[in-house]
Amino acid sequence: MAVTIAKVYAPGEVERKWYARWLEKNLFTADPRSDKPPFSMVIPPPNITGSLHLGHALNNTLQDIMARFKRMQGYNVLWLPGIDHAGIATQNVVERRLKEEGMSRDALGREKFVERVWKWKEESEGTIINQLKRLGASCDWTRLKFTLDSTLSMAVREVFVRLYKEGLVYRGDYIINFCPRCSTALSDLEVEHAEKDSLLYHIEYPVKGGGSIVVATTRPETMLGDTAVAVNPRDSRYKAFAGKAVELPLVKREIPIIEDAAVDMEFGTGAVKITPAHDFNDFETARKHGLPCLKVMDLNARMNENAGAYAGLTREEARNRITEDLKKEGLLKKEEKYRLLLGVCYRCGTTVEPTLSKQWFVKVGPLAKPAIEAVEEGSIRFVPKSWEKTYFEWMGNIRDWCISRQIWWGHRIPAWYCEDCGRVTVETRDPSRCEACGSEKIAQDPDVLDTWFSSALWPFSTLGWPEETVEGGVFYPTSALFTSFDIIFFWVARMIMMGLKFKGDAPFRDVYIHALIRDAAGQKMSKSKGNVIDPLVMMEKYGTDALRFTLASFAAQGRDIKLAEERIEGYRNFANKLWNLARFALMNIEGAPLSPAAPEKLTRADKWIMTRLSSAIEEVSSSIDNYEFDTAAKAVYSFIWHELCDWYVELIKPDLRGERGGERKTFVEGLLINVIKDTLKLLHPFMPFITEEIYSYLPGVAAGIMEAGLPGPAGGYPEDADGMEVVMEVIRAVRNIRTEMNIPPGAALDCTAFTKNASLTGILREEEANIKNLARLRELRVSGAGERPKQAAFAVTRGIEVFVPLKGHVDIEKETLRITRELEKLSSEISDVDKKLGNRDFTANAPSAIVEKERGRLSLLMEKKVKLEAGAERIRGLR
RNA sequence: GGGCGGAUAGCUCAGUUGGGAGAGCGCAGCCCUUACAAGGCUGAGGUCACAGGUUCGAUCCCUGUUCCGCCUACCA
Numbered sequence: 001m002a003v004t005i006a007k008v009y010a011p012g013e014v015e016r017k018w019y020a021r022w023l024e025k026n027l028f029t030a031d032p033r034s035d036k037p038p039f040s041m042v043i044p045p046p047n048i049t050g051s052l053h054l055g056h057a058l059n060n061t062l063q064d065i066m067a068r069f070k071r072m073q074g075y076n077v078l079w080l081p082g083i084d085h086a087g088i089a090t091q092n093v094v095e096r097r098l099k100e101e102g103m104s105r106d107a108l109g110r111e112k113f114v115e116r117v118w119k120w121k122e123e124s125e126g127t128i129i130n131q132l133k134r135l136g137a138s139c140d141w142t143r144l145k146f147t148l149d150s151t152l153s154m155a156v157r158e159v160f161v162r163l164y165k166e167g168l169v170y171r172g173d174y175i176i177n178f179c180p181r182c183s184t185a186l187s188d189l190e191v192e193h194a195e196k197d198s199l200l201y202h203i204e205y206p207v208k209g210g211g212s213i214v215v216a217t218t219r220p221e222t223m224l225g226d227t228a229v230a231v232n233p234r235d236s237r238y239k240a241f242a243g244k245a246v247e248l249p250l251v252k253r254e255i256p257i258i259e260d261a262a263v264d265m266e267f268g269t270g271a272v273k274i275t276p277a278h279d280f281n282d283f284e285t286a287r288k289h290g291l292p293c294l295k296v297m298d299l300n301a302r303m304n305e306n307a308g309a310y311a312g313l314t315r316e317e318a319r320n321r322i323t324e325d326l327k328k329e330g331l332l333k334k335e336e337k338y339r340l341l342l343g344v345c346y347r348c349g350t351t352v353e354p355t356l357s358k359q360w361f362v363k364v365g366p367l368a369k370p371a372i373e374a375v376e377e378g379s380i381r382f383v384p385k386s387w388e389k390t391y392f393e394w395m396g397n398i399r400d401w402c403i404s405r406q407i408w409w410g411h412r413i414p415a416w417y418c419e420d421c422g423r424v425t426v427e428t429r430d431p432s433r434c435e436a437c438g439s440e441k442i443a444q445d446p447d448v449l450d451t452w453f454s455s456a457l458w459p460f461s462t463l464g465w466p467e468e469t470v471e472g473g474v475f476y477p478t479s480a481l482f483t484s485f486d487i488i489f490f491w492v493a494r495m496i497m498m499g500l501k502f503k504g505d506a507p508f509r510d511v512y513i514h515a516l517i518r519d520a521a522g523q524k525m526s527k528s529k530g531n532v533i534d535p536l537v538m539m540e541k542y543g544t545d546a547l548r549f550t551l552a553s554f555a556a557q558g559r560d561i562k563l564a565e566e567r568i569e570g571y572r573n574f575a576n577k578l579w580n581l582a583r584f585a586l587m588n589i590e591g592a593p594l595s596p597a598a599p600e601k602l603t604r605a606d607k608w609i610m611t612r613l614s615s616a617i618e619e620v621s622s623s624i625d626n627y628e629f630d631t632a633a634k635a636v637y638s639f640i641w642h643e644l645c646d647w648y649v650e651l652i653k654p655d656l657r658g659e660r661g662g663e664r665k666t667f668v669e670g671l672l673i674n675v676i677k678d679t680l681k682l683l684h685p686f687m688p689f690i691t692e693e694i695y696s697y698l699p700g701v702a703a704g705i706m707e708a709g710l711p712g713p714a715g716g717y718p719e720d721a722d723g724m725e726v727v728m729e730v731i732r733a734v735r736n737i738r739t740e741m742n743i744p745p746g747a748a749l750d751c752t753a754f755t756k757n758a759s760l761t762g763i764l765r766e767e768e769a770n771i772k773n774l775a776r777l778r779e780l781r782v783s784g785a786g787e788r789p790k791q792a793a794f795a796v797t798r799g800i801e802v803f804v805p806l807k808g809h810v811d812i813e814k815e816t817l818r819i820t821r822e823l824e825k826l827s828s829e830i831s832d833v834d835k836k837l838g839n840r841d842f843t844a845n846a847p848s849a850i851v852e853k854e855r856g857r858l859s860l861l862m863e864k865k866v867k868l869e870a871g872a873e874r875i876r877g878l879r
Numbered sequence: 880g881g882g883c884g885g886a887u888a889g890c891u892c893a894g895u896u897g898g899g900a901g902a903g904c905g906c907a908g909c910c911c912u913u914a915c916a917a918g919g920c921u922g923a924g925g926u927c928a929c930a931g932g933u934u935c936g937a938u939c940c941c942u943g944u945u946c947c948g949c950c951u952a953c954c955a
């Protein structure tokens with residue numbers, strides 16, 4: 001009743017089938033009342049606008065490996081999925097769609113617009129969720145969360161209000177980054193810096209009472225808002241001007257010349273114009289010197305009424321007009337080429353405008369302190385540890401966080417302004433009257449909160465906080481967070497601050513920072529470069545398991561991943577190899593009952609593979625526990641391909657053919673199936689689909705592989721395993737001779753092995769059949785001493801001399817060359833070790849174990865050398 | 880300006896308390912051996928970027944240099 005399965009593994013259907021079954025059986029659902037130890041993770045929520053890219057694929061593959069692994073280890077696993085509302089990004093997408101319809105959000109109005117976004121959310125959120133399912137992600141979908149869910153919104157309000165009452169959230173006029181295209185304020189983090197070629201303009205400002213001062217600026221259009229000119233007090237060039245005033249050209253306004261040590265005398269002309277309402281530095285300077293602020297642009301980056309004749313122009317137009325006008329007046333002294341760093345919006349790339357504006361802020365200092373300590377004390381651990389430094393760096397210099405956004409999609413700020421007394425009321429529940437004067441004429445702040453404000457609460461808002469929930473008790477703090485380094489500041493740091501503040505405990509124990517994926521040439525993947533590898537296409541083409549395994553294999557800590565399609569193809573081949581291993585096993589078993597463990601019936605080969613399996617299990621387990629997914633993947637790969645398939649299966653083929661008796665056949669069938677079963681379990685977290693599929697075909701399995709426990713390390717039989725390694729080396733030696741001497745693989749050879757070691761002699765005699773089989777020998781003699789065969793090629797391994805007589809067909813030249821080369825290698829090795837042992841400093845200072853090891857090595861090498869030389873001598877005699 | 884990371888086989892990368900340099904892919908030769916040609920067997924290939932230092936001993940620790948990459952920053 002041998003089972004036959006297809007010759008080539010076809011992933012597509014298998015994957016869909018199994019994912020559906022896992023869901024049906026609720027295998028991903030966590031039980032907060034379970035008595036198993038908890039293991040929890042929250043997913044980094046993808047944007048609702050998102051579509052699965054390789055970054056998601058890597059992030060979620062690694063999480064899924066961890067989740068599945070822990071589940072099989074007997075943990076009560078909660079992997080909580082969710083989606084982020086992604087304020088600006090989503091609003092942009094919907095606005096673009098409106099524009100295509102000839103509509104605009106302003107024309108539509110806030111309420112209708114938000115309705116429209118919700119509708120779009122309903123349509124599009126399925127996309128990325130289905131893609132995560134396609135990837136095999138074993139998230140607990142019954143607990144899927146969305147950052148705008150009512151419970152999560154409640155958490156946002158609660159946090160905002162509590163911070164406000166403690167004075168950690170405040171509202172004030174400060175200079176902030178404003179994106180004129182998205183028409184909203186941004187936090188410092190949401191501004192990216194791009195180098196751009198520009199000009200440095202030298203403009204002459206006439207000084208009242210005679211003379212003039214030339215300032216250098218990259219932004220001539222903001223001169224309309226200048227409220228001072230600053231020079232360094234140590235600058236002798238301008239000493240005479242200090243305290244005087246200049247007349248601002250074009251607008252003819254009088255502004256003072258002030259002294260400030262922060263002015264760099266070397267740069268430009270050493271004189272700088274101060275525009276407090278449109279420059280971060282100048283804003284600080286103005287505060288220091290008590291200068292007024294004058295806004296000359298509105299939020300759309302158009303010049304406003306304060307710009308006089310230039311009102312209504314865009315900032316670009318204004319720059320042109322102003323430089324022209326200055327030129328006409330002979331006040332533009334110089335334009336030099338200059339490369340500057342420009343702040344651009346991280347969502348749309350538009351140049352941001354620093355603008356004085358009334359916004360809400362979080363006072364971060366008091367929150368940052370415990371967050372720094374938590375990492376210092378080790379209650380939160382970054383993996384790899386090197387990221388802690390990055391974290392400290394940023395947290396140590398953190399500035400207040402601008403959290404209000406002038407958009408409509410997001411959590412509305414729970415603040416109401418009173419029309420009568422002007423006071424603000426901040427409450428978790430919508431108030432009906434002003435808390436100060438009781439007036440009912442109150443209106444809610446139109447702004448919404450930074451999306452990252454709600455993301456910061458993710459690890460506990462998703463568990464039901466501020467309600468006390470069972471989940472919150474069991475699964476908080478979460479065990480690990482998986483993310484990439486680019487959002488350590490945006491997200492990780494803020495989660496730590498909020499978790500500590502509101503839960504009194506870190507949101508997670510481990511922060512695993514994984515790689516960023518680049519293309520094969522090391523370039524960041526981007527649609528415009530056309531070098532994007534689409535994970536969905538790869539999954540269709542090579543199978544999800546192949547993609548997952550590739551990502552895991554390349555997930556070395558602290559390094560970016562350069563991915564090429566050929567890699568995925570390679571691991572597709574691995575999947576097929578595994579498939580054929582199963583195919584072979586199923587073709588050969590007669591459906592016999594599984595043999596119980598019977599150590600006395602185990603052959604050396606059996607013990608070897610069991611030992612290797614056990615050590616693979618150990619290595620995979622410890623690697624995963626240390627987030628070394630690449631090491632784990634390589635260990636299981638190498639075991640399956642190079643030990644189980646290359647050696648064990650080849651070793652037992654005669655048994656399975658019944659050549660060594662019916663009892664042995666039955667026994668080895670059972671053993672092979674057991675080994676495959678455990679191997680599949682070990683591989684399952686990496687390749688969930690193919691392992692589940694194969695597992696289902698194996699005899700004697702009741703439940704699915706997901707429900708099976710992971711085998712524990714069994715220890716094995718190290719001595720027998722080592723004996724088997726000797727056998728393998730002898731086989732390799734014969735194979736090598738065959739290849740080197742150009743003997744066809746099929747030609748039958750004889751072999752004589754000489755060793756004085758009784759235990760080796762025993763092993764070789766016992767394994768005669770296996771050696772003959774795999775080295776393709778007609779005869780194998782094992783001898784302690786005696787005449788070495790003439791006309792024979794030979795090799796030395798583990799002190800065993802392996803002779804392969806070639807009956808007058810030995811190519812003497814070739815064999816001489818082969819032995820000579822071998823001897824050369826050996827000699828250089830010997831001289832290295834010799835030199836080391838000859839060094840008295842070494843023998844005196846090195847640990848005795850090391851010295852002994854070197855001595856042992858030397859004697860082995862010497863022994864081998866003697867034997868090789870004797871062989872070379874014999875061959876010379878043949879000439 | 881400050882900080883971090885990297886430089887090991889043709890390519891991509893491992894190398895975890897300093898003690899015999901590894902893998903995958905690629906390449907070369909031979910093989911359609913009834914699991915798999917998406918395969919098997921065998922093999923070639925490396926002054927571990929450079930220069931110093933510590934040490935009996937350095938790919939590994941320290942210093943400096945060169946070249947890449949990234950993060951961060953208020954020289955307008």
